Amino acid sequence: MSAGRARLGVLVSGGGSNLQALLDAAGQADYPAEVACVLSNVPTAFALERARKAGVRAEVVDHKGFGSKADFEAAVLGVLADAGVEWVCLAGFMRLVSADFLRRFPGRVLNIHPSLLPAFPGLHAQRQALERGVKVAGCTVHYVDAGTDTGPIIAQAAVPVLPEDDEASLSARILAEEHRLYPLAVRLAVTGAVTLDGARTKVAARVTGDGTALRSPGAPK
Incomplete structure (x- = not known):
């Protein structure tokens, strides 16, 4: 983890091959970003194993455990905040994010x-x-x-x-x-x-x- 690099939170629902591409890029000394956290709404997503293998924080926030989208997103945002995430990268994340979510990362959510x-x-x-x-x-x-x-x-x-x-x-x-x-x-x-x-x-x-x-x-x- 290098000082001055942008901190990415990668949201995934599946295998995470695009996550792997970001992890590989972040492993290069001259890359301007690091993956600070990987979060999945699917507990069995292989992307979580990719994160753990790379030594990156891996979290599960299962949308099925929440009564509303707002509650689910509040939990996701809590994890991202705790990890110090600055940019959010959606990589096969099979949930639509709300306008409220986007307001937390204005112009900093990519897909x-x-x-x-x-x-x-x-x-x-x-x-x-x-x-x-x-x-x-x-x-x-x-x-x-x-x-x-x-x-x-x-x-x-x-x-x-x-x-x-x-x-x-x-x-x-x-x-x-x-x-x-x-x-x-x-x-x-x-x-x-x-x-x-x-x-x-x-x-x-x-x-x-x-x-x-x-x-x-x-x-x-």
Whole structure:
């Protein structure tokens, strides 16, 4: 844990492969963020084991144990506050967060979604892409707002949709880009290289393409 690094709270509900990408990035000395806490609403989520293996605080707040969303979120916020979390990263967290939650972290809640938003928000984005016959798919990291996958876009990565693709193969191709894109987007956000401008974002001119995939923004110099 290095002084001066942004403290991330990662919220998960499942296996946590995007969490692992953030943990791996945070293990690099020059990465500007550290994972301070991992929280899941699912007690059996494998993501919790990933956190423990990395020596990161792992907490369970099961939504089923609360009578209301407000009570559930109050418990989540209590854990995040106790861990000194400054930024929240949703990584396969299958609960919508409320406007009250967002007010606790203004402009500091990020999400990753497996489509090129604003196309195909919500569940089963890859299936939606195949059903509509798109030729390019991808993933998006965005700031979270009160809507569903409607917040300002930070970064995107595109992949081809192949004629033989099914939901599993397309999901795997997109997921590989998610693992590259999320740590990059977090870096951009916590260092101020990307800033909110109403419903849009502005990206610093020093951020350029990295030449390894169609990603926008690309890797910083």
